Amino acid sequence: MSSSADSISTATTHGARDHARAQAGQRAEFQPTIPAAGALDRPPGVAPADMLWEETVEPGNYTARVLPRGANLRLTDLAGDTCVQLLLFNAAATAERLNLPDTVKIQWQAYLGEGALLLSDMGRVLASVREDTTAGHDLFNAMSNQARNDTRYGSGSVHGTAPNARDRFAVALSKFGLGRVDIGPAANLFKKVIVAADGSFTWHGDESPAGGRLLLRCEMDVLVALTVTPHVLDPRPEYTVTPLGVTAWRGAVTPPDDPVRLSTPERTRAFENTEDWYLS
Amino acid sequence: MSTPSELPTGRIVYDEVVAARAPWSKVVKAGETLRIVDLEGNQAVDCILYRADDPVERYSAADTMTAQNNVYLVTGTELLSNEGNVLMTITGTTVERHDTVGGACSRESNSLRYGHHTRAQHACVENFVHDNARRGMGKRDVVPNINWFMNVPVEADGSLGIVDGISAPGMWVDLRAEIDTLVAISNCPQINNPCNGFNPTPVRLIITAP
Numbered sequence: 033m034s035s036s037a038d039s040i041s042t043a044t045t046h047g048a049r050d051h052a053r054a055q056a057g058q059r060a061e062f063q064p065t066i067p068a069a070g071a072l073d074r075p076p077g078v079a080p081a082d083m084l085w086e087e088t089v090e091p092g093n094y095t096a097r098v099l100p101r102g103a104n105l106r107l108t109d110l111a112g113d114t115c116v117q118l119l120l121f122n123a124a125a126t127a128e129r130l131n132l133p134d135t136v137k138i139q140w141q142a143y144l145g146e147g148a149l150l151l152s153d154m155g156r157v158l159a160s161v162r163e164d165t166t167a168g169h170d171l172f173n174a175m176s177n178q179a180r181n182d183t184r185y186g187s188g189s190v191h192g193t194a195p196n197a198r199d200r201f202a203v204a205l206s207k208f209g210l211g212r213v214d215i216g217p218a219a220n221l222f223k224k225v226i227v228a229a230d231g232s233f234t235w236h237g238d239e240s241p242a243g244g245r246l247l248l249r250c251e252m253d254v255l256v257a258l259t260v261t262p263h264v265l266d267p268r269p270e271y272t273v274t275p276l277g278v279t280a281w282r283g284a285v286t287p288p289d290d291p292v293r294l295s296t297p298e299r300t301r302a303f304e305n306t307e308d309w310y311l312s
Numbered sequence: 313m314s315t316p317s318e319l320p321t322g323r324i325v326y327d328e329v330v331a332a333r334a335p336w337s338k339v340v341k342a343g344e345t346l347r348i349v350d351l352e353g354n355q356a357v358d359c360i361l362y363r364a365d366d367p368v369e370r371y372s373a374a375d376t377m378t379a380q381n382n383v384y385l386v387t388g389t390e391l392l393s394n395e396g397n398v399l400m401t402i403t404g405t406t407v408e409r410h411d412t413v414g415g416a417c418s419r420e421s422n423s424l425r426y427g428h429h430t431r432a433q434h435a436c437v438e439n440f441v442h443d444n445a446r447r448g449m450g451k452r453d454v455v456p457n458i459n460w461f462m463n464v465p466v467e468a469d470g471s472l473g474i475v476d477g478i479s480a481p482g483m484w485v486d487l488r489a490e491i492d493t494l495v496a497i498s499n500c501p502q503i504n505n506p507c508n509g510f511n512p513t514p515v516r517l518i519i520t521a522p
Contacts, residue, residue, distance in 0.1 A: 133373075133415025133456045136472050138424045142413075143470040153437075153454075155420030172383060172413065174374035179396040198394065213452050215394070217374040227466040231384040231409070233377075264378050298424045305423060 062090035062275065071279070075106070078281045085280035089260045091273040094200040096208065096257035098123045101310070102285045103250040105159070107258075108277035109166065109222050112242030115263045115273050117175045117197045117218035119205075120150060120158040121255040126210060128154045132171045132217050138298050142227055144169045144219065147292050149299055150248070156306040157299075158254050160292050163247035167239035168224030174264050175201070175218050185271045194271040197259040204257045221246060223263040235265050251286060251306055319520060320345040320403070320486055326519035332512040333501035335439035337447075338519075339364045340489040345403060345520050348497075349484045350461045352513035354477030356500040357460040358416045358436040360453075361391060361399045364492035367449060369393045373412040373456040383466065384409035385458065391487070394455075398490045405485040408478055411459040413466070416440065417502045426504045439498035447494075459500075460485055462507050476506045 037054035041047045064087040065071050069080035084103055088110070089095050099105060107116060122128035131153035136142050138151055145168070150159045174180075175197035181188025188196040190203060201215045222244065223237035250256075260276045262268075286293055286303065293303045325344065329351070330336045340346045348357055361371040372394040377383050379392055386409050390398045402410075415421075418437035422430040440454045461479040466472045487495075501512050 127451050131415065131421075131456070133413060134418075134421045134424075137414050137464075137474070138421055140473050141470050142466050142472045151424075153418065153420070153451075155418070155423050172374065172377055174372060174378040177375075177394070177396050212368050217372070217456055227383055227470075229468065231382040231466070233381050233383075265381075301424045301428065304428075305420070 062088050062093065073277070073279065075279065075281065082282040084282060085278060087278045089258070089276040089278060091260055091275060092195040092271070094204045094257070094259040095278065096204040096255065098253065098255050099250045099280055100282070101250055101253050102283045104162070104281050104283045105248040105250060105256065106279040107221065107246045107248070108279070109240055109242060109244040109274070110277045111274035112240065112244070113272065113274040114260060114276045115223045115237070115266070116221040116276055117201075117259045117261060118221055119201065119216065119218050119257045122152060122154070122156070122158070123253040123255045126208070126214070126255060128152045128156070129214070129216055130158055130219070132219065136171055138302070139296070142171065144171055147295055149292070149302055150219065151302060155302060156309060157251040157302045159248040159250050160286070161246065162249050163245060165241070166222050166244040166246055167236060167241070170220040170223055170225035170263070172227065173220055173225060173233065175220070175259070176261055176264055180264065195261060197261045200259040200261065201257060204259070208255055220263055223266070225265060233265060235267065237263055237266055249283060249286065251303070252309070319518065320347065322520040322522045324518060325521045326517065329514050329516050330497065330499045332499060332514050333434055334499050335443040335497065336499070336517065337443050337494060337496040339492055339494050340400075340487070340519060341521070342489050342491050343522050344489050346487045346489070346495060347484050347518040347520070348460055348487070349482065349516040349518070350479045351481065351516055353481040353483070354461065354479050354506075354509040355513045355515055356462040356502065356507040357515055358440070358498040358500050359458040359460060360440065360455060360496045362453070362494040362496065363393060363397075363399065364494045367453065367494060369395050369397065370453070370455055371399060371458065373458070376412060383413050385412055386410075391458070399493045400487045400489050403486045403488045406483045407461060407485065410485065411462040411464040412457070413472070414459050414462060414464040414474055416454070416457050416498065417500065422504060430504060433503070434501040436498035436500055436502070440496060443496055459507070474505050474507050477509065
């Protein structure tokens with residue numbers, strides 16, 4: 033990327049300083065919009081002051097941040113071939129985190145969709161699915177690791193051409209004081225996988241549309257960490273994944289008469305436990 | 313007590329009964345085989361594996377399912393770590409399949425599944441956390457586990473749940489350690505669903521060395 037800095041000599045500290053400062057103000061394809069109030073794609077009806085996050089995440093890369101209870105988190109499959117590995121933690125007590133066995137077992141349902149909850153291992157709701165225009169997701173399969181991507185793509189390192197999700201998470205989470213032990217199973221978003229009657233997986237990862245969106249509501253103050261890397265069942269020989277759009281804005285805490293909250297007795301108690309956490 | 317027939321060849325280096333509702337953990341050395349015997353039938357045995365010399369590397373249900381392209385654990389299943397290495401292999405079992413999608417019961421999840429009145433009941437996560445604490449590990453080290461002898465079908469519409477077991481008295485599973493593996497077990501105390509036939513019972517653990 034060229035900039036007005038290119039013509040400035042860096043032979044002296046003053047020159048180097050001017051050179052550094054002259055680089056600002058550019059726009060890269062993959063970056064957050066800061067301040068978020070200046071979001072390029074602010075959702076209709078959302079005031080600039082309520083914007084929390086806008087970012088386009090590079091294929092192979094990661095992002096992470098803390099969002100407040102009530103925030104809306106919208107993930108957009110910008111070009112129709114993204115794949116996201118998602119981890120969630122209770123930001124105030126990160127030993128509490130997304131638990132996929134509890135998520136499927138407690139809701140008696142293997143597949144994530146509108147009205148579903150992403151449950152923590154402490155019987156609380158980390159986030160709820162408010163809108164889903166994708167083809168579907170996968171809560172069973174692994175995330176990529178170094179060995180897998182070395183074998184499959186020739187290089188799986190975070191500095192290489194086919195970064196693996198696990199090491200991306202190791203870096204992302206370390207910035208919040210967490211480590212490799214905290215990289216639990218992630219939800220694989222935007223790539224639909226079905227479990228057949230014999231227990232085998234069927235790949236439907238080519239069915240999600242460009243512009244497909246998953247809208248989550250944060251039901252607690254959550255640390256959101258995600259990577260954008262190919263699904264481990266993706267049959268294509270090349271490391272293939274397209275950018276993710278992330279948008280978040282402030283919202284109201286889920287009210288007692290919320291239809292998702294009341295949709296099943298298990299979900300209602302998950303919200304009750306969450307509301308209990310915020311009593312003190 | 314019934315004596316399991318066809319024990320793995322080799323000498324028995326360990327043979328104990330784990331009481332109903334109790335935790336257990338021990339390093340099974342590379343080449344040794346751990347047999348878990350469901351003494352009275354339909355007793356879920358929750359299990360997490362850790363690489364003994366570096367427990368940050370541990371069992372990964374997701375990696376295991378992905379590698380074999382199937383959610384069910386059967387004879388021949390390689391139990392993989394989160395780094396893709398084989399920790400143990402199921403070298404034989406008399407039960408059609410075992411579960412690794414249902415997770416461990418906890419006081420907290422019980423409150424969602426059965427009601428807030430179950431909050432004081434004992435649960436597998438309590439066992440795992442308590443046993444981990446003796447080794448300098450904790451809740452962060454409790455990851456999605458294996459449920460030996462537990463039956464969790466996934467229906468065509470995505471319905472998934474713990475249903476009546478397919479094990480019986482004396483049925484067993486053999487796990488050969490491919491590297492030194494810390495095996496952590498919670499002999500499941502759940503009384504609110506059919507995973508233990510609503511009656512937690514003891515299991516027998518036999519380790520044989522080649």
